[in-house]
Amino acid sequence: MRKRKNRLFTIVSVLLVLVLVIGAYFYVSYVNKKKQEAEEKKSSSASVTVTNFDRNKITKIDIKHDDVHLVLEKVKGKWIVNGINNPSYFDQDKIDDIAFSCAQMTAEKIADSNPKDLKKYGLDNPKSIVEATLSNGKKVTFYLGSETPITSTYYLMKKGDPKIYVVWINHAENFTISPKKLLSVRIPEIDTQNIEYVKLVRKGQPTIEIKKIDEKNKQDNELKYYVRLWNLLQPYSQPVGVSSDKLSELVENVPNFSVEEIVDENPNKPEYGLKDPRAELIVKDNKNTLHLYIGNNMNDSLIYCRLAGSNMVFTMASYKLDFLNTLKPFDLIEKFAYIVNIDYVDKIEVITKDKKHTMILNKKLIKKARSEEEADEYQYNFTVDGRKIPEDTFRKFYQEIIGLLVDGENDKKPTGTPEVTMKFYLVNKKVDVMEYIPYNDDFYMVVRNGKSDFVIAKEQVQKVLKDLEDLVAGKYKPPED
16 A cells, blocks of 8 residues: 555656656747847847948949949049049949948847848858958958848848848949939939920921919910810910820930930030030929930930039930921811810800801800819700700810811911801900901901911811701701810
């Protein structure tokens, strides 16, 4: 009996010891895990120093990536590039920023303290190799690897240091910079969705000038009557509406402008053709302005250029500017002979040699707009020669009148008696007079308020006159859409 008790006591004791050992193991594991998590948290929250020295001690930076080899050297306190000893050609601030990446680099974290496989970090064949030489002859070399799974960070190593760092994209961009981005000339960035002004002056061709209408401007406010966003101010005798699609086609080329090479600081040399440039282009958005002078061709593929306010002569690929040579004002405009919003018209008179028709557009305000997002609401009453016309029918005929489209430019002085005259009496008491004077057997000169820039096919105008007679007689059939 006593032996059984001793044996039971022994078993219990062993079990207790085992429990204590297992408990101690899990406790130690728990403590170690928490310690590791704390270390990882501390490591992830604090930046890691890769280099820390005075960037002004750097005298040379050698950058190799893809097919690019850049040698940045400091000469008399200024940076030059690839031996071109003209510091003003190069963006000194940008090169200083590259030097800062070399001298004061911090990493987001250490990805691997003792890497066994460089390939998975893109460091077996680095994207870029950068070597900074200091004034004491010491060299600091960096190897840029691939982008990490976390956006905007890259792997990087420093020569003599086994660790792989994770650095921000700004260092990667500095270490893979293109030669063009080191040039001191910067083509202003233009937002093609917010164009406000365009002007193109060319030798031997008409000047093109386009301005966005600002309804808040008192001078521009009434231009909203004419259903347009942009005015072509030149070259015609009076402003003409600009096609939104055609303007977009014009300005979409501008963001492609880029500097190929800076060649001189004296734009007055005859070979550049910039003292009396063959073309001048101004494009403004709601923030920036591009003002470019275009000179002679350097060769078959490059052309000399200069930005306003700068003496730097640079080259640009000529194919990027070719569209300016062939641009025609007539291609840019809305082709409407005369278009005005019906809400701003009180009366229309159509006068021919034999007849005069009068259209009255009466409207009564039934709801005033309460905000800029809303519009006033009206009740309309339309009559032609005293005969009441249903609203839908009249609106469809009105679309015919304002839908007359010019067919080309007029090269004659408007003389002679008009065969057709249309007078539009607007709500601001202004009267716009449209006269159609024979140009030849097939076309009329379109004369607006005494000035003529365009011609229109006679058959268009005659069709409107016929439909007007049908409208008066109650037989009008609107054109099919």
